[in-house]
Structure formats: structure tokens, C-alpha cells
Amino acid sequence: MASATPLAEMAPFAKMNGLGNDIIVADMRGRADTVTSTAAIALAADPATHFDQIMAIYDPRLDGTDNYIAILNADGSMAQACGNGTRCVVQALNADTGRTRFTFETVAGILNAEQHADGLISVDMGVPRFNWQDIPLAEEFRDTRMIELQVGPIDAPVLHSPSVASMGNPHAIFWVDGDVWSYELDKFGPLLENHPIFPERANITIAQVTAPDAMIIRTWERGAGLTGACGSAACAAAVSAARTRRTGRSVTVTVPAGGQLHIEWRDDDHVVMTGPAEWEFSGTFDPETGNWQRDLGSAA
Numbered sequence: 511m512a513s514a515t516p517l518a519e520m521a522p523f524a525k526m527n528g529l530g531n532d533i534i535v536a537d538m539r540g541r542a543d544t545v546t547s548t549a550a551i552a553l554a555a556d557p558a559t560h561f562d563q564i565m566a567i568y569d570p571r572l573d574g575t576d577n578y579i580a581i582l583n584a585d586g587s588m589a590q591a592c593g594n595g596t597r598c599v600v601q602a603l604n605a606d607t608g609r610t611r612f613t614f615e616t617v618a619g620i621l622n623a624e625q626h627a628d629g630l631i632s633v634d635m636g637v638p639r640f641n642w643q644d645i646p647l648a649e650e651f652r653d654t655r656m657i658e659l660q661v662g663p664i665d666a667p668v669l670h671s672p673s674v675a676s677m678g679n680p681h682a683i684f685w686v687d688g689d690v691w692s693y694e695l696d697k698f699g700p701l702l703e704n705h706p707i708f709p710e711r712a713n714i715t716i717a718q719v720t721a722p723d724a725m726i727i728r729t730w731e732r733g734a735g736l737t738g739a740c741g742s743a744a745c746a747a748a749v750s751a752a753r754t755r756r757t758g759r760s761v762t763v764t765v766p767a768g769g770q771l772h773i774e775w776r777d778d779d780h781v782v783m784t785g786p787a788e789w790e791f792s793g794t795f796d797p798e799t800g801n802w803q804r805d806l807g808s809a810a
């Protein structure tokens with residue numbers, strides 16, 4: 511889309527992806543303005559810049575952190591966590607600064623991340639929370655390894671009894687024995703995302719455990735819909751699988767786009783996610799309106 515916004519007001523961005531999770535990394539360093547919901551909705555509506563999350567990199571607000579990161583979903587809402595997007599931020603900042611280790615502030619807390627020599631990136635996603643008020647749920651469930659929630663006929667539910675967890679953002683994990691692709695997640699996802707049990711909505715995942723250290727997931731993301739990958743959902747699924755004795759604490763998670771994340775739930779309770787990030791093209795955009803233009807010579 512051609513932009514009439516004065517060049518000085520435009521901010522650089524990179525269109526990237528984390529295992530097929532569509533990400534825009536917006537460089538808002540050194541600026542006083544912010545990326546608006548209006549801009550997010552406009553960029554998401556354009557097929558060329560369609561994204562699942564915008565990761566907006568701001569100047570640091572806290573001593574000991576490198577940057578403040580704000581996360582916007584495709585519907586313009588704010589998210590507390592985005593694992594795949596955080597890897598994209600690390601790769602973009604590594605390309606810009608040459609540094610390999612970063613400490614970010616997000617609304618969900620402080621995240622440490624590192625780019626390895628092989629290009630893979632690890633993000634310490636913090637400590638999962640399982641208390642019903644922390645997820646949050648609308649009513650008390652003492653045991654969040656399995657809550658009462660189902661879709662389909664009452665006597666023959668299609669999906670039921672999810673585990674729930676917070677990775678800073680709310681997740682529900684429905685366990686299935688068969689192929690995750692045989693479920694109509696495009697149909698059930700919006701209903702479950704907006705179910706009254708989730709007062710802040712939720713990310714909805716279907717998970718099939720295939721080995722004590724492996725699972726396959728599909729995710730309907732809050733505020734974005736079906737995605738090629740969701741890092742925080744992979745973390746929530748991994749910790750929930752370990753809590754329910756379906757797996758150990760170290761698992762490989764295959765995401766819908768086909769790639770894999772390695773998730774380690776460490777003994778200190780932190781969840782570390784490792785995977786790749788990929789640059790697609792770069793441009794500049796108006797953080798107020800979402801008007802944008804591609805950098806000359808930037809790949810399609």
C-alpha cells in the first residue's frame with residue numbers, strides 16, 4: 511500500500527515469522543509514540559503485511575533491561591506473551607547490534623533470551639502459573655490439570671476436559687488421542703476463545719502426545735485465529751503434559767506449519783523455548799494509521 515505519511519513519522523519494521531507464526535517486528539526505539547490498535551488492524555487486513563502479532567520494540571523503561579516489548583494481536587488487542595515473536599525480536603536485534611543476549615521487559619514480566627551460534631534462539635518464557643485466578647478463569651477450579659469444559663453433544667463431546675495454564679497469557683489445552691487435524695478448530699476455536707469461563711478470552715490448543723518427549727499441537731490464538739505456530743501454547747502444552755504425567759519435562763513440540771520447538775521445563779520452574787526465526791522483508795510504517803511501504807530492494 512502506498513503511503514502519504516511524512517517519512518520522518520515512519521518507523522522501520524521487519525516482516526518475519528517464527529515457525530510460520532506471522533510476526534511484524536516494529537522498531538519503535540527512540541520514539542515517543544506507540545503502535546496503535548488502528549495501525550495493527552490495518553496492517554493485519556493487508557495480505558502483504560498480514561500478521562498474527564506485532565512485536566513493538568521500545569526504549570527500555572527499567573534498569574537492567576535492554577528494551578520494553580509491547581505485543582499486539584491481529585485484532586488490535588494486547589497480548590502478554592509471544593514466544594515466537596520474541597525469537598524474531600532477538601534475531602532482528604542481533605542483526606542490528608551483533609549482540610546475542612537480551613533482557614526484555616513485557617507486561618508479563620522480564621524475559622531473557624539468547625541467540626546461539628547455530629542461529630537457533632532460546633527464550634526463557636518465565637514461570638507458568640496454574641492457579642485458576644491467575645489464568646484467569648471465571649470460577650474456581652482447584653485442579654487446573656483438567657477443568658470441566660466441553661464442545662459437542664453432552665453425552666459425546668468432541669473436545670473436553672482441557673488443562674489450563676498461564677504463560678503470562680491464558681491457554682487451554684485439549685488432549686486428543688487421534689490426529690489433531692481431524693478436529694474443526696476453525697469452528698470450535700472462536701467459541702472456546704470467547705467462552706464465559708475465560709474472562710480475558712484464551713488461546714485454544716489441541717494436543718496429541720506421540721511419545722514421552724514429543725507432541726503435535728494446533729492452536730487457535732486469542733485475537734489472531736488459526737496460526738502456523740504459537741510458542742506460548744507450545745510451552746503451556748508442555749508444562750500441562752508434564753503436570754498430567756503424559757510426558758517428561760523436556761519435549762519437542764511439532765507446530766501446525768510443520769516445524770518444531772524444543773521446550774524445557776527446568777527444575778527452577780522456568781520454561782525455556784528454543785527454535786528458529788526467519789526474516790521475510792522490511793519496510794516502514796506509520797504507527798498511528800498502519801500506512802506502510804516496502805523498502806526498495808527488500809525481498810518479496
Ligand SMILES: N[C@@H](CCC[C@H](N)C(=O)O)C(=O)O
Pocket residue numbers: 531562563583588589590591592593594595679680713731732733734739740741742743
Ligand atoms: N503467537 C504467540 C502467542 C500470541 C499471543 C496470543 N494470541 C494472546 O493473545 O495471548 C506465541 O508464539 O507465543
